[in-house]
Amino acid sequence: MLFPLQERLFIMEDLFQVGAVTNSHGLRGEAKVFPTTDDPSRYKDLKEVIADTGKQRLVLEIDGVRFFKQMVIVKFKGIDDINEVLKYKGAKLYVTRENAVQLREDEYFLADLVGLHAETEEGKALGSVKNVLQTGANDVYVIQKDDGRELLVPAIKECVKKIDLEGGRIVLHLLPGLEA
Numbered sequence: 001m002l003f004p005l006q007e008r009l010f011i012m013e014d015l016f017q018v019g020a021v022t023n024s025h026g027l028r029g030e031a032k033v034f035p036t037t038d039d040p041s042r043y044k045d046l047k048e049v050i051a052d053t054g055k056q057r058l059v060l061e062i063d064g065v066r067f068f069k070q071m072v073i074v075k076f077k078g079i080d081d082i083n084e085v086l087k088y089k090g091a092k093l094y095v096t097r098e099n100a101v102q103l104r105e106d107e108y109f110l111a112d113l114v115g116l117h118a119e120t121e122e123g124k125a126l127g128s129v130k131n132v133l134q135t136g137a138n139d140v141y142v143i144q145k146d147d148g149r150e151l152l153v154p155a156i157k158e159c160v161k162k163i164d165l166e167g168g169r170i171v172l173h174l175l176p177g178l179e180a
Helices: 040-045 082-088
Strands: 003-004 014-027 030-035 050-051 057-068 071-076 093-096 116-120 125-134 139-144 150-154 160-164 168-172
Touching: 014 050, 014 071, 014 082, 030 040, 030 082, 040 057, 040 071, 071 139, 125 150, 139 168
Parallel strands: 116 168
Antiparallel strands: 003 057, 014 030, 014 093, 030 071, 050 057, 050 093, 057 071, 116 125, 125 139, 139 150, 160 168
16 A cells, blocks of 8 residues: 555654665566665565655555565555556665664664764864765764864774764764874
């Protein structure tokens, strides 16, 4: 079933992207989804996603899921042929914070880190977290400094001393060579 979002209001900070519809799959209305989540198998537990086509957002109920190569094949309720599913080609798929995966201790949603004020252990203001780059080894926090320059800090225990979401700050230890 399709539910227009006029019935339900969502703030973007409370939505987490879990995939994007890349194309149709077959003739019966299945969608080929590129997963943007750490664990694509989580699609088996999802009941619904929010599809953002760029023009509208709709809640789509999931009727079935299977896996093919690096993709997730999703069957949505009420979408039963190729022409219907092609309307969602390119749509980003989101879940609400309530439907997001449970985080372990010392894990954070990337969306919650962006905007935190960064400071050193001594209390010196560095700027704010502008982005989080996901590399193979570890994430890298992009700190937008007040003078417009960027500071790249690896998200490792030696550098990240405290993340205080409620206080809106992150405390960093800058290893030699990090700050120019």
